[in-house]
Amino acid sequence: MYRALWACLFLALAPWVAGAEPALKIGLIAPFSGSFANYGKEIEAGMKAYVKLNGDKVAGRKVQIIVRDTTGPLPDVAKRLAQELVVREKVDFLAGFCLTPEALAVADIATQAKKLMVVMNAATSIITTRSPYIVRVSMTLPQNTVPLATWASKNGIKQVFTLVSDYGPGIDAETAFKNAFTPAGGTIVDSVRVPLNNPEFAPFLQRIKDGRPEAVFVFLPAGEQGIAFMKGFHERGLGQVGIKVIATGDITDDLVLDAMGENALGMITSFHYSTAHDSPENKTFLKAFEEVKGGLGRANFMAVAGYDGMAAIYEVAKKLGGKIDGDKAVEALKGWKRQSPRGPIEIDPATRDVVQTVYLRRVEKRDGRYVNVEFDQVPNVKDPGK
Ligand code: PHB
Numbered sequence: 001m002y003r004a005l006w007a008c009l010f011l012a013l014a015p016w017v018a019g020a021e022p023a024l025k026i027g028l029i030a031p032f033s034g035s036f037a038n039y040g041k042e043i044e045a046g047m048k049a050y051v052k053l054n055g056d057k058v059a060g061r062k063v064q065i066i067v068r069d070t071t072g073p074l075p076d077v078a079k080r081l082a083q084e085l086v087v088r089e090k091v092d093f094l095a096g097f098c099l100t101p102e103a104l105a106v107a108d109i110a111t112q113a114k115k116l117m118v119v120m121n122a123a124t125s126i127i128t129t130r131s132p133y134i135v136r137v138s139m140t141l142p143q144n145t146v147p148l149a150t151w152a153s154k155n156g157i158k159q160v161f162t163l164v165s166d167y168g169p170g171i172d173a174e175t176a177f178k179n180a181f182t183p184a185g186g187t188i189v190d191s192v193r194v195p196l197n198n199p200e201f202a203p204f205l206q207r208i209k210d211g212r213p214e215a216v217f218v219f220l221p222a223g224e225q226g227i228a229f230m231k232g233f234h235e236r237g238l239g240q241v242g243i244k245v246i247a248t249g250d251i252t253d254d255l256v257l258d259a260m261g262e263n264a265l266g267m268i269t270s271f272h273y274s275t276a277h278d279s280p281e282n283k284t285f286l287k288a289f290e291e292v293k294g295g296l297g298r299a300n301f302m303a304v305a306g307y308d309g310m311a312a313i314y315e316v317a318k319k320l321g322g323k324i325d326g327d328k329a330v331e332a333l334k335g336w337k338r339q340s341p342r343g344p345i346e347i348d349p350a351t352r353d354v355v356q357t358v359y360l361r362r363v364e365k366r367d368g369r370y371v372n373v374e375f376d377q378v379p380n381v382k383d384p385g386k
Contacts, residue, residue, distance in 0.1 A: 046306025124168030125385030
């Protein structure tokens, strides 16, 4: 009995006794296969870019990223993976979380296990309210939408049709757009919500065309959906009858922009990151990203969130001298500031959500590539959705 106890104690302490501190374990939960596979890949590459530049040891502990594929959107799988990472792998941090339903499903695990949960994409406003252990380094949909609604009303757009993906971030975007655009004198002609998985755009595009708005406001999750939407938009002649597309930058995500090609030219979007952002921090990031990305295409906003999320984890490890405690980790990040590749960011101590500059951008072709060129900005935008 005593011998067994001693053996357990020895095994638990062995790495410390031997002088080698145990690895700093980060459980990365995201889709790495299925229609959202690129989300996980971009985030992981962004995290690796940070490690490449800052070394794989922090506060004396070797950094280990343990990758788990949700194949999602599958909230139940995300929850099970989080449980396993906490119980079996004894991770110090939970990270990733690209899709809102998956982030929401893991919030309770973070609370029970008292683990810092770094949200690197999922962007529905309420997410950070679901656990005091959540810190978000990515964005929220209202944060990116309100500056666009304001821009539209100031630039003579009076009638807008809205089309969003029918789940958390889409509903947030639709609500934020209406709430900002209508009091400024604009009218919402009609609103439609399309399924999250494999939406068929044709009937919706016809409705938009028949409604003859001046513009359609769109939120679609980054990736293939935007390509299909813009293809249909042009094939059905919506551009020819003078309808403009205005959207959050998810749709002209840098990773898919070249595939969208001519169809994207001239689109106006609002977003917190563009690969074309001109700053030394962005150049450093993009160079490191190229070195670690493997077969992946261009860096996008998810990669930047992975990069900044890793910076947050290093900050915590340093502040706590390598002894990770969930409560202290959250405290360490309240009010944390950083010069990110996207511009200055800060964690709002009251909401644990990111505060950042939102840029207005236009798609242009430069040196044979399509890019989101920033032409205006709104600094220090807090999530207006709370
Ligand atoms: C989300 O599920 O919260 C989400 C996914 C993709 C995006 C934005 C938000 O582009």
